[in-house]
Amino acid sequence: xxxxxxxxxxxxxxxxxxxxxxxxxxxxxxxxxxxxxxxxxxxxxxxxxxxxxxxxxxxxxxxxxxxxxxxxxxxxxxxxxxxxxxxxxxxxxxxxxxxxxxxxxxxxxxxxxxxxxxxxxxxxxxxxxxxxxxxxxxxxxxxxxxxxxxxxxxxxxxxxxxxxxxxxxxxxxxxxxxxxxxxxxxxxxxxxxxxxxxxxxxxxxxxxxxxxxxxxxxx
Amino acid sequence: xxxxxxxxxxxxxxxxxxxxxxxxxxxxxxxxxxxxxxxxxxxxxxxxxxxxxxxxxxxxxxxxxxxxxxxxxxxxxxxxxxxxxxxxxxxxxxxxxxxxxxxxxxxxxxxxxxxxxxxxxxxxxxxxxxxxxxxxxxxxxxxxxxxxxxxxxxxxxxxxxxxxxxxxxxxxxxxxxxxxxxxxxxxxxxxxxxxxxxxxxxxxxxxxxxxxxxxxxxx
DNA sequence: TGTACATCAGTGAACGCGCGTTCACTGATGTAC
DNA sequence: TGTACATCAGTGAACGCGCGTTCACTGATGTAC
Numbered sequence: 001x002x003x004x005x006x007x008x009x010x011x012x013x014x015x016x017x018x019x020x021x022x023x024x025x026x027x028x029x030x031x032x033x034x035x036x037x038x039x040x041x042x043x044x045x046x047x048x049x050x051x052x053x054x055x056x057x058x059x060x061x062x063x064x065x066x067x068x069x070x071x072x073x074x075x076x077x078x079x080x081x082x083x084x085x086x087x088x089x090x091x092x093x094x095x096x097x098x099x100x101x102x103x104x105x106x107x108x109x110x111x112x113x114x115x116x117x118x119x120x121x122x123x124x125x126x127x128x129x130x131x132x133x134x135x136x137x138x139x140x141x142x143x144x145x146x147x148x149x150x151x152x153x154x155x156x157x158x159x160x161x162x163x164x165x166x167x168x169x170x171x172x173x174x175x176x177x178x179x180x181x182x183x184x185x186x187x188x189x190x191x192x193x194x195x196x197x198x199x200x201x202x203x204x205x206x207x208x209x210x211x212x213x214x215x216x217x218x219x
Numbered sequence: 220x221x222x223x224x225x226x227x228x229x230x231x232x233x234x235x236x237x238x239x240x241x242x243x244x245x246x247x248x249x250x251x252x253x254x255x256x257x258x259x260x261x262x263x264x265x266x267x268x269x270x271x272x273x274x275x276x277x278x279x280x281x282x283x284x285x286x287x288x289x290x291x292x293x294x295x296x297x298x299x300x301x302x303x304x305x306x307x308x309x310x311x312x313x314x315x316x317x318x319x320x321x322x323x324x325x326x327x328x329x330x331x332x333x334x335x336x337x338x339x340x341x342x343x344x345x346x347x348x349x350x351x352x353x354x355x356x357x358x359x360x361x362x363x364x365x366x367x368x369x370x371x372x373x374x375x376x377x378x379x380x381x382x383x384x385x386x387x388x389x390x391x392x393x394x395x396x397x398x399x400x401x402x403x404x405x406x407x408x409x410x411x412x413x414x415x416x417x418x419x420x421x422x423x424x425x426x427x428x429x430x431x432x433x434x435x436x437x438x
Numbered sequence: 439t440g441t442a443c444a445t446c447a448g449t450g451a452a453c454g455c456g457c458g459t460t461c462a463c464t465g466a467t468g469t470a471c
Numbered sequence: 472t473g474t475a476c477a478t479c480a481g482t483g484a485a486c487g488c489g490c491g492t493t494c495a496c497t498g499a500t501g502t503a504c
Contacts, residue, residue: 026466026480047350051457062482064460069480073458129411131266131345136412146413170428177405177414177421178428182397185404192348193355194365195396202396209389209397210429245447245499270490281449283493288447292491 031069033059038080039124046123047130052076077132078139084121084128085145091117092152103159104166108211110156111183115203118187125191129184153180182210250288252278257299258343265342266349271295296351297358303340303347304364310336311371322378323385327430329375330402334422337406344410348403372398401429 027033037058041050052073056063070076095113099105118125136143154176160166166175186206190199246252256277260269271292275282289295314332318324337344355362373395379385385394405425409418 030480052459053457061480063458064483065481067459126350129407129413131411174424175428177416178401178425181404181408181425182401182429183404184408185400185402185406186396187404188348188407189400189403192350194348197396205393206397206400209394210401249447271492272490280447282491283450284448286492 027061027065030059030061030065033061034066034069034076035079035083038076039083042080042123042127043121047126047132050077050080050127074133074138077127078142080124081128081133082139082142082145084124085142085149087121087124088114088117088128089145089149089152091120092149096156103156103163104212107153107156107160107179108207110153111179111207111211112203114183115187115190115199115206119190119199122191125187129188150176150180179211182206246280246284249278249280249284252280253285253288253295254298254302257295258302261299261342261346262340266345266351269296269299269346293352293357296346297361299343300347300352301358301361301364303343304361304368306340306343307333307336307347308364308368308371310339311368315375322375322382323431326372326375326379326398327426329372330398330426330430331422333402334406334409334418334425338409338418341410344406348407369395369399398430401425 034055037055038050041054041058045054052066052070053063055076056066059065066076070079092110092113095109095116096106099109133139133142154172157166157172157175157179161168161172183203183206186202189195190202195202253274256274257269260273260277264273271285271289272282274295275285278284285295289298311329311332314328314335315325318328352358352361373391376385376391376394376398380387380391402422402425405421408414409421414421
């Protein structure tokens with residue numbers, strides 16, 4: 001049995017009233033340590049390996065310890081998913097900042113950021129959108145970050161509408177759902193290994209065909 | 220323990236050299252009976268309940284019996300997925316036939332058929348695209364039906380191109396991938412409960428925004 | 439036509455596994471006095 | 472400043488479960504002679 005060493009809680013992510021120094025018995029910031037462990041497992045071993053026992057093992061605590069901080073397995077899955085949405089938003093933001101000021105290019109960058117995140121973190125992507133949580137509505141903060149993600153797409157579309165590049169009469173929310181569907185679908189197909197073609201190539205193509213052609217006035 | 224009764228093999232789906240009459244010991248057409256059982260489980264109890272043991276139980280045979288016909292669990296999962304693609308194609312075909320002769324309308328009907336199938340058979344959809352099979356390339360017939368499905372989209376787009384309704388200079392395969400991505404993404408988001416809006420409404424909307432706007436000439 | 443036999447689709451029991459979760463407990467902490 | 476004590480985050484063992492898969496076997500089939 002490999003020995004898992006308890007890890008220093010990360011500064012800056014410490015919970016409000018957590019004690020300063022870790023010790024042998026009381027962990028210091030076990031919730032964060034458990035989340036870190038879960039993220040590490042998802043990244044290195046995939047979705048199937050993400051069990052509560054494995055998380056506890058990697059965090060260096062007994063298998064019962066997580067129950068002090070998470071009601072059940074679903075709850076830690078939701079926490080992982082939530083973290084995933086934050087990473088996804090960061091990836092999209094980064095992708096946008098790396099491109100210029102043209103609204104349409106920025107919208108497209110959002111989409112490419114989305115696909116890039118999905119293909120770079122396939123297991124995390126699966127947890128975010130998989131059936132792990134029977135009922136997503138039981139996790140309001142998860143719903144919140146998911147809708148924040150969609151809001152980024154909406155904002156990019158509003159910018160395009162203001163610049164007269166996209167049909168203004170269509171609600172930005174509707175167009176955003178359309179855009180989200182296409183990048184999400186491409187991501188899912190790539191992540192599940194349904195497509196043979198290289199991710200970067202098809203991401204360029206789909207965003208070109210769709211985002212650039214999105215709602216362009218007919219006739 | 221509820222008693223599962225062995226079932227008459229369906230006429231017309233019987234394998235070439237299967238014996239005519241079922242009997243107590245030799246089943247008659249166990250492979251088909253197992254597939255039927257698996258489909259029933261997926262439909263009524265969902266993806267999680269689809270275990271080899273449950274399949275054997277419902278087919279009325281011992282838990283070891285399936286191994287005469289399927290190498291392992293992955294193999295029966297692949298068979299279920301393959302059946303799903305055939306049903307999906309049937310749904311798309313039906314949706315197309317119910318609409319007129321206008322190529323763009325037909326293309327859109329393909330998309331709506333896709334989303335309708337997904338939301339009507341969410342568990343089946345999950346098996347088709349889920350991570351159940353570690354390596355899809357190990358199941359060539361599954362790959363085949365999946366690419367047949369895509370071929371239906373390609374064909375619909377070629378018709379649109381011939382009618383001058385969609386950019387002819389873009390390869391139909393590329394446009395088809397774009398279209399597939401959008402309906403697949405919408406389906407996935409609906410199936411996983413990420414969206415609140417009614418499926419039919421958003422299916423109409425996304426296919427309108429995308430398919431009708433797909434590659435319309437700029438300028 | 440009758441029979442020995444090879445074939446192989448089934449059986450039933452078992453292996454080994456790891457999971458989520460619960461429970462009575464113990465040890466460290468910080469606070470009230 | 473010192474101490475009793477309530478609090479609660481941890482422990483370690485156990486429960487009960489169902490899974491995928493294997494194995495030696497048995498019973499029905501159809502064919503060769």
